[in-house]
Amino acid sequence: MNKITTLFCQFLLLILLTRKIVSGSSLHSNTYEQLHFLETFENSTTTNLPLHEWEPTKQKNYHGSFVRKASNITDEHGDDYVLVAEKAGYYYGYSHVFETPFSPINDDHGLVLQYSTTFSEFITCGGGYIKLFYKFKPKKLGQKTNYAIMFGPDICGGNNNIHFIYTRKNPNNKNLEERKLKNPPQAPMDHLSHLYTLVLDRANRFQMYLDMELIREGNLLDDFEGVHHPSMDDPNDKPPEDWVDDYWIRDPSDLPPEDWTDEEYVIDVDAFTPQEWDVVQDGEWEPPLIANEKWKKKWVQRKILNPEWRGEWEPRKIYDKLYWDDRTPYKLDTIYGIGFEIWSVNKNVFFDDIILSTNDHKSLIWDYAEKIWKPKYNTQLKNQSLLEN
Numbered sequence: 001m002n003k004i005t006t007l008f009c010q011f012l013l014l015i016l017l018t019r020k021i022v023s024g025s026s027l028h029s030n031t032y033e034q035l036h037f038l039e040t041f042e043n044s045t046t047t048n049l050p051l052h053e054w055e056p057t058k059q060k061n062y063h064g065s066f067v068r069k070a071s072n073i074t075d076e077h078g079d080d081y082v083l084v085a086e087k088a089g090y091y092y093g094y095s096h097v098f099e100t101p102f103s104p105i106n107d108d109h110g111l112v113l114q115y116s117t118t119f120s121e122f123i124t125c126g127g128g129y130i131k132l133f134y135k136f137k138p139k140k141l142g143q144k145t146n147y148a149i150m151f152g153p154d155i156c157g158g159n160n161n162i163h164f165i166y167t168r169k170n171p172n173n174k175n176l177e178e179r180k181l182k183n184p185p186q187a188p189m190d191h192l193s194h195l196y197t198l199v200l201d202r203a204n205r206f207q208m209y210l211d212m213e214l215i216r217e218g219n220l221l222d223d224f225e226g227v228h229h230p231s232m233d234d235p236n237d238k239p240p241e242d243w244v245d246d247y248w249i250r251d252p253s254d255l256p257p258e259d260w261t262d263e264e265y266v267i268d269v270d271a272f273t274p275q276e277w278d279v280v281q282d283g284e285w286e287p288p289l290i291a292n293e294k295w296k297k298k299w300v301q302r303k304i305l306n307p308e309w310r311g312e313w314e315p316r317k318i319y320d321k322l323y324w325d326d327r328t329p330y331k332l333d334t335i336y337g338i339g340f341e342i343w344s345v346n347k348n349v350f351f352d353d354i355i356l357s358t359n360d361h362k363s364l365i366w367d368y369a370e371k372i373w374k375p376k377y378n379t380q381l382k383n384q385s386l387l388e389n
């Protein structure tokens with residue numbers, strides 16, 4: 001081998017080695033470090049992604065404890081770990097305080113919140129949602145802890161909603177008010193790992209994705225209950241006592257024909273007291289009832305327009321003193337942490353793939369979804385179809 005060939009071979013080897021390092025570490029390289037928060041629950045020594053510190057609540061009644069466990073999905077990225085609400089019939093509270101608070105209020109970048117959840121048992125009643133918290137104490141985490149966003153599935157009996165609620169402090173009375181998405185979409189009830197993504201953008205719009213598919217989008221003011229408007233119905237205004245709002249009435253002049261009979265049974269006039277009837281022993285004899293041949297059902301008067309009708313009553317409008325011109329609802333106050341505050345009748349609810357970042361990193365978040373969540377989902381789909389066949 002001459003010198004040029006040797007140099008060429010060394011060059012080739014160098015390229016191959018570099019490629020191997022790049023491809024071997026592409027998933028777990030520092031790419032995702034730009035995200036404000038990412039939690040995969042994987043072993044940090046193999047993934048090079050940090051495992052964060054999570055803290056259980058010490059609130060009374062919150063006896064459910066989360067555990068980090070293998071999800072039993074193994075793919076090209078190795079073993080997958082998830083956070084599990086393991087036991088049935090408990091309240092759970094578990095949270096992480098960010099090293100650096102997340103401040104949508106200070107910039108124009110909106111936010112993206114993404115995570116996956118799996119109801120590995122048939123869900124009858126339980127929450128699979130995530131919350132972003134304003135300043136809070138993890139040990140005191142409970143239902144009343146102030147949150148910025150609550151997002152994700154909540155299923156109980158016939159109620160199935162993918163909730164999206166955000167809160168705003170009303171400057172008129174300083175109260176934190178909940179704004180709840182009207183007619184939320186429904187969540188899947190199978191046992192697969194579903195990815196929920198919520199995007200808030202600077203145009204005060206939101207998009208909600210399920211498994212990377214857009215399922216709802218809208219405006220952060222128009223599509224939410226709990227938003228104040230300048231004018232509101234006066235709650236003290238009542239209709240006058242003589243107000244008639246029945247549009248239809250029965251026509252009192254619509255009388256049945258004279259031969260109409262609505263008696264279904266009549267006394268059998270041909271019946272007579274049986275010879276063996278003993279009034280002392282059997283009591284007074286009464287003739288039996290028989291079907292009335294002339295029976296014509298119950299007479300129902302026809303409906304007519306009500307001459308007294310005065311239209312639908314509407315309360316007078318008054319100015320809503322709690323109204324404020326909220327021009328930037330997407331600029332939520334500073335968010336200090338993330339976590340779960342749920343109740344579940346069913347065991348083994350999994351959480352994973354948690355990301356919070358600004359809209360600037362949307363493509364990176366989709367990259368994570370495509371490269372890390374989707375292979376796991378596909379593996380589950382494959383296993384499911386193997387089971388079914």
Ligand SMILES: [Ca+2]
Nearest residue numbers: 040080081352
């Ligand atoms: Ca994981």
